[in-house]
Amino acid sequence: AQKITQTQPGMFVQEKEAVTLDCTYDTSDPSYGLFWYKQPSSGEMIFLIYQGSYDQQNATEGRYSLNFQKARKSANLVISASQLGDSAMYFCAMRVQETSGSRLTFGEGTQLTVNP
Amino acid sequence: ETGVTQTPRHLVMGMTNKKSLKCEQHLGHNAMYWYKQSAKKPLELMFVYNFKEQTENNSVPSRFSPECPNSSHLFLHLHTLQPEDSALYLCASSHRLRRLAGEETQYFGPGTRLLVL
Numbered sequence: 261a262q263k264i265t266q267t268q269p270g271m272f273v274q275e276k277e278a279v280t281l282d283c284t285y286d287t288s289d290p291s292y293g294l295f296w297y298k299q300p301s302s303g304e305m306i307f308l309i310y311q312g313s314y315d316q317q318n319a320t321e322g323r324y325s326l327n328f329q330k331a332r333k334s335a336n337l338v339i340s341a342s343q344l345g346d347s348a349m350y351f352c353a354m355r356v357q358e359t360s361g362s363r364l365t366f367g368e369g370t371q372l373t374v375n376p
Numbered sequence: 377e378t379g380v381t382q383t384p385r386h387l388v389m390g391m392t393n394k395k396s397l398k399c400e401q402h403l404g405h406n407a408m409y410w411y412k413q414s415a416k417k418p419l420e421l422m423f424v425y426n427f428k429e430q431t432e433n434n435s436v437p438s439r440f441s442p443e444c445p446n447s448s449h450l451f452l453h454l455h456t457l458q459p460e461d462s463a464l465y466l467c468a469s470s471h472r473l474r475r476l477a478g479e480e481t482q483y484f485g486p487g488t489r490l491l492v493l
Contacts, residue, residue: 264418295481303464305484351419355480363432364409364482366419 262287264354264367271372273342280327281337281370283352292356294335295364296326299349308350311335342374378402380485382467388491389457397452397488399467407472408450409482410442413464425450426472457492464489 263286273279285294296308311319311326319326327336339346352367380401389395401408410422424432425444439461441453450467468482 293480297484303466303487303489305466305468305487307481307483310481363421363424368418 262289262292262354262356262363262365264352264365266352266367266370268370269368271370273339273372273374275344275374275376276341278338278340279342279372281339281350281352281372283335283337283367285333285335285352285354287354287356289356292354294326294328295353295355296324296335296337297351297353298346299351299369301348305351309337339372344374344376347372347374380467380469380483382465382485382488384488385486386489386491388493389454390493391457391459393457394453394455396454397465397467397490399450399452399485401448401450401467401469401483401485403469403471403483405469405471405483406447407470407480408444408447409468409470410450410452411466411468411484413466413487415463419466423452454490457490459492462490462492 265284267282292313294311298306298308309319309321309324309326311328318328323340325338349369349371351369353364355364383398406427408425412420412422421434422436423442428444428447439456443451464487466487467485470480470482
């Protein structure tokens with residue numbers, strides 16, 4: 261079975277500082293994908309960044325980077341130069357391939373608050 | 377309109393009502409999904425449609441009935457719901473590449489906040 265663990269229910273960061281949101285995963289499938297989504301209070305899940313299990317380099321998208329450590333099964337999200345608009349719930353998710361298709365499994369999320 | 381849209385954004389219904397949630401994607405995707413997000417719980421996958429065919433029903437009670445008339449539209453028909461069904465219902469879509477599963481990014485709509493009284 262696949263599992264995503266986010267151990268930080270809440271995180272606080274000062275504006276303009278960097279913050280790391282933790283994510284560990286568990287799967288026996290050699291082919292998988294890791295995703296991070298942001299969910300503001302409005303409810304929409306916004307795709308941020310993707311890392312494939314075979315990717316050699318860590319993914320980056322603007323201020324977002326994914327610290328992928330395959331041997332430790334961790335995929336932490338790093339947000340640089342935090343902004344007030346970054347305050348939201350952040351979800352780590354994993355996709356693995358199954359015979360019926362592929363399934364996305366989500367963690368419980370981390371509530372990030374950026375302080376001015 | 378672009379991306380994934382959902383209507384209505386908010387819905388209040390009694391336990392004897394019948395209502396429908398609508399999702400529409402404008403991304404040219406061929407797979408669509410319904411998720412339920414309850415307070416203090418991870419997202420729960422409810423249904424998956426690939427090329428208009430339902431490929432997954434994640435043990436969802438029959439009071440939830442999905443419909444996918446084409447690859448751009450997805451409905452969730454609701455009847456005789458319970459108060460514990462109150463949640464945020466999210467629709468998502470993706471493009472099935474039939475290759476490495478990890479490359480299928482799901483894009484979500486804004487959700488429907490449902491309150492069952």
